[in-house]
Amino acid sequence: MTQKKLARRVGKIVPFYVMDLLTRAKELESSGRSVIHMEVGEPDFITAPPIIEAGKRALDAGHTGYTPATGIPELRKVIAQHYQDNFDITVDPRRVIVTPGSSGALQLIIGVLVDPGQEVLMTDPGYPCNKNFVEVFSGVPVPLHVGPDTGYQLSAELIERNWGANTCAVLVASPSNPTGTLLPRAEMERIYEVVNSKGGILIVDEIYQELVYGGDKFTALDIGDDIFVINSFSKYFGMTGWRLGWLVAPESYVENIDCLAQNIFLSCSAPAQYAALQAFSPQCIEIMEERRQAFRERRDFLLPALTEIGFDIAVKPEGAFYLYADCSRLTGDSFKFCYDLLEAEGVAITPGKDFGSNKPEQHIRFAYTTSIEKMEEAVNRLKRFIG
Ligand SMILES: Cc1ncc(COP(=O)(O)O)c(C=O)c1O
Structure with a gap:
């Protein structure tokens, strides 16, 4: 049925392109393919146990x-x-x-x-x-x-x-x-x-x-x-x-x-x-600090690994869990690169297009929200993909 009315502002709001990529990644996974997820901006650690326990207690207490x-x-x-x-x-x-x-x-x-x-x-x-x-x-x-x-x-x-x-x-x-x-x-x-x-x-x-x-x-x-x-x-x-x-x-x-x-x-x-x-x-902060350390180690692994295979990261990121890499030595179309990489090698990363219109075709965001072992595998797959 056609819409009778839609506010103009809705037309200006674009969806996350990476969501389509995520859907495709899930399809590939359900068909038995292995996919390494480096596209989502969320920690791979679940909530710290003391917080979960406090949540359960809150429910029990009404x-x-x-x-x-x-x-x-x-x-x-x-x-x-x-x-x-x-x-x-x-x-x-x-x-x-x-x-x-x-x-x-x-x-x-x-x-x-x-x-x-x-x-x-x-x-x-x-x-x-x-x-x-x-x-x-x-x-x-x-x-x-x-x-x-x-x-x-x-x-x-x-x-x-x-x-x-x-x-x-x-x-x-x-x-x-x-x-x-x-x-x-x-x-x-x-x-x-x-x-x-x-x-x-x-x-x-x-x-x-x-x-x-x-x-x-x-x-x-x-x-x-x-x-x-x-x-x-x-x-x-x-x-x-x-x-x-x-x-x-x-x-x-x-x-x-x-x-x-x-x-x-x-x-x-x-x-x-x-x-x-x-x-x-203090108990939770100790857990979070261990995780922060893990993120730092992941950054320290991924940054040189990506640079070595042809990405350029002009400014060393000192926070969050993202690397925004210039891929122009490898491709002139980051969007296609991300989709082709997913299909060929099962590595999910986010094309620059999701973050604006400032040279998006030259950029890709890598989220280091997965283990170093998985990222090692992702880098190997990337190497094979790039040839
Ligand atoms: C810079 C920035 N601000 C805000 C948000 C929104 O996060 P949340 O609503 O989960 O706190 C995000 C999520 O990725 C973010 O990256």
Whole structure:
């Protein structure tokens, strides 16, 4: 049956191309083929046992109802304490708002900040949903092409140059998806100054903040208390499927965000929130730190292995679990390369097309969310494929 009506904004929202690739990978697997998955941005470790146990206890204790829209007070307090313990920053727990993943946080922030037609500056390549969140609220995403010269990050100079009459905010992520690169503190400070001088708002996505292997670890909360900061239990804490994240908002926005959260989400999952209370316990942090170490070892294996077979990685990624490789020495069409590789050798990787329109045909994202043994096998298969 034809659709009677479809909002125009839906037409602007493109699906993840990698999902088709994933479907094909699953088909190949169900026909008995071996597939090595390096396409998905989610840890291969399951949630740490103490968190799972806490989740089960929460269910047994009857924590199955709605919670306050901003999250259970205990969790907001624990998150605020995390900033005190790890960054020596005092954050009022009232400024911490628990959200359904950092995806929920992004929606709330864009929802309270962006009027129809207003622009948000962001990177290209970048996390694909960012522009769609802006579209959903009838704003205008402005992806700015970035490359190795700025570590695939925005710079104060780029922001200054691209600020227009309708620009209202800038969204950066450090470490970034898909490049794993960091924004150095000094540049973040310069960006903050430029954005402030324009009367705009800085939004910093710190979802991979705890997955940093080198460089200066800091939170943007230390730079200004009028910055919106986003984080999540998905990646470092290995809780993607629990759908839990948070944001730290400037004090004066808390009420508006609470109101929007009440209306859009009503509340986050109650058992997930009680489970997450365990996430910062010393026992859990020990597990997460072992995993962080494992990710670092994987990066240290994969980066030289890919370079050796003809990929170029211009900036060493110091965080997250991605390598964004230039494949132009091997192919002029990364999309076809990824599909042909999957069919021929059963290795699933993500073509640049998913991350924007900045030379996507020259780039491929490798997620090192699988074991070194499997990655060794993937590299052998890649070698055979390349010939
Ligand atoms: C940069 C970035 N921000 C936000 C998200 C959303 O994650 P979640 O909603 O699971 O917290 C992701 C997921 O891959 C991401 O890479």
